[in-house]
Amino acid sequence: MTQVNEAKAFVEPSGEKERAGLGAWKVARTxxxxxxxxxxxxxxxxxxxxxxxxxxxxxxxxxxxxxxxxxxxxxxxxxxxxxxxxxxxxxxxxxxxxxxxxxxxxxxxxxxxxxxxxxxxxxxxxxxxxxxxxxxxxxxxxxxxxxxxxxxxxxxxxxxxxxxxxxxxxxxxxSDFAFNDRFDDSDDYFRPQDSIVADPLHERAMRVTNLIPDMATCELPLDNQRSPGYRRVIPQMANGRFYTFVGEHHSGRYSMAHHPPGPGSVVLICINGSGYTLAWPQSATIRPWETGNGESVMRQDYRPGGMVVNNPGGTGWFHMHHSTGKQPLRLLVFGGIPQGVGIQLRRQGETEVSGNLPIEIGGRSITYQAEDPFIREEYKRMLAVEGVEFDMPDWAYTGEVPTGHTLEISGP
Incomplete structure (x- = not known):
C-alpha cells in the first residue's frame, strides 16, 4: 500500500493522445x-x-x-x-x-x-x-x-x-471489545460435541464444536460428492466465519477434477494417508495431455504434514486429489474468509448449482468418463509403485451421477 506522503507529483498528459499513469506495474506489498x-x-x-x-x-x-x-x-x-x-x-x-x-x-x-x-x-x-x-x-x-x-x-x-x-x-x-456472540464463557465451551447436523446452505454434514480431539482419525459421514465413498464434515468452530472442512478419499480412489467458482485458493492439508494433487488452468482444456498441454499441469505430492493449494493460478484452475497410500487420504481444508465475505459472486436469492456436479449440467466438475485418459493410467502406475490396489468402481466411468437430492434448492 502506497502512503500518501510517499507519493510522487502527478504528471498530467500533454494532449489527448497521451495517457496518464503507467501501463504496467509491480504488485504492491500489502x-x-x-x-x-x-x-x-x-x-x-x-x-x-x-x-x-x-x-x-x-x-x-x-x-x-x-x-x-x-x-x-x-x-x-x-x-x-x-x-x-x-x-x-x-x-x-x-x-x-x-x-x-x-x-x-x-x-x-x-x-x-x-x-x-x-x-x-x-x-x-x-x-x-x-x-x-x-x-x-x-x-x-x-x-x-x-x-x-x-x-x-x-x-x-x-x-x-x-x-x-x-x-x-x-x-x-x-482492542478490548468482547465478542459475546463468539465466546459465551460457559463451562462446556471447549467440550467436544459429536452431533452431526446439516449445514444450512448446502445440507452437507456439519459438526458444531470448538474442539475436535481426534480430527485425523474420527469417523466422518458419507458424502460421495467428490469421489465414490468420499466422506466429509464441516467443523463449525467458535461461531466464526473461517472456512474449513475435512474430507476423505478411500485408498485406491481419486476425486473428479473441478474448478472453484471464483478467485482465490484454499489450502488442503494432508492429515492421514498420502497422495498427490494435479492442478491446471482451464485454458489447457479438460484433457490437457491429449491436447498437448500436459506441461501446464502442476503436481504436488504429500504425506501427513504436507499441503497443496487448489487454485494456484488465482482463478478457475482444475484440480483433483489422488489417494496413493494404504490408508484413506484425509485432507483438512483451510480457506480463510469464505465466499460472500468481500466478494459476492451471485445476487442474493439466485440459484447456484453445486460445483461438484458435471460441467454438462451446470456444475464445475469433469466426470471420470470425460477426463484425460492419462490421469487414470498415471494413477494406476503410482498405485502399483506403492503396492496399493486400484479400487475405483466400474460405474464411475459410465458417466453415471450418484442419485440423491442433487438439484434441490435450499437456503434463503
Missing part, C-alpha cells in the same frame, strides 16, 4: 506482507509442500518457539497460515487479536488457556496430535507444550483481510 516481513520469519510460497516439518523455521520473538509463515499461491488477501514449533515444557506469549484463528496439531500434546480481557476466569482444554481447535476472536490465549518433545502446529487465520483493511496493529492486537 500491510499483511509488511507484518510478515517484520516478524523476521521465513515466508514459504508456492504450490504446496511435502511435509511441514521440513520447511525452514526461525525463532519467533513475538510468539515464542520457531515459526515460518506459509503463503501459498492464490491465498494472498484471504488466508494467513504459519508453521509453529514450540520446544518441550514451554508456553507461548499471551496474545489476542481481531482475526480468527484455527489450529491443527501434527505432533505433541499440550493445553490452551483462553480468557476474556479483564477476567481472571480461564478456560483450559487439552489437545494432542490430530486435534483441531479454534480460538474465539479477540480473546486472550496461550498455547502450552506439556510434552517432553516439541509441539508442531499449523495455524490458519483471517489475518490478511483484517490487516489489509485496518492497517493498524494497535487496533488489531489491543
Amino acid at each position: 500491510p499483511y506482507d509488511h507484518f510478515m516481513e517484520a516478524q523476521g520469519l521465513p515466508i514459504y510460497r508456492g504450490l504446496g509442500m511435502y511435509d511441514i516439518r521440513e520447511i525452514p523455521k526461525s525463532p519467533w520473538k513475538r510468539m515464542g518457539g520457531l515459526g515460518s509463515f506459509i503463503q501459498l499461491d492464490g491465498t494472498d488477501g484471504k488466508l494467513g497460515m504459519y508453521a509453529w514449533e514450540l520446544p518441550p515444557r514451554s508456553e507461548s506469549t499471551v496474545e489476542r487479536h481481531l482475526y480468527e484463528e484455527v489450529y491443527y496439531v501434527f505432533e505433541g500434546r499440550g493445553a490452551t488457556e483462553v480468557w476474556r480481557e479483564g477476567s481472571d476466569r480461564k478456560h483450559t482444554f487439552e489437545w494432542q496430535a490430530g486435534s483441531l481447535f479454534a480460538i474465539p476472536v479477540n480473546t486472550n490465549h496461550r498455547i502450552i507444550n506439556a510434552s517432553s518433545g516439541p509441539v508442531v502446529l499449523v495455524g490458519g487465520t483471517t489475518a490478511p483481510p483484517i490487516f489489509n483493511l485496518f492497517d493498524n496493529q494497535q487496533f488489531i492486537f489491543d
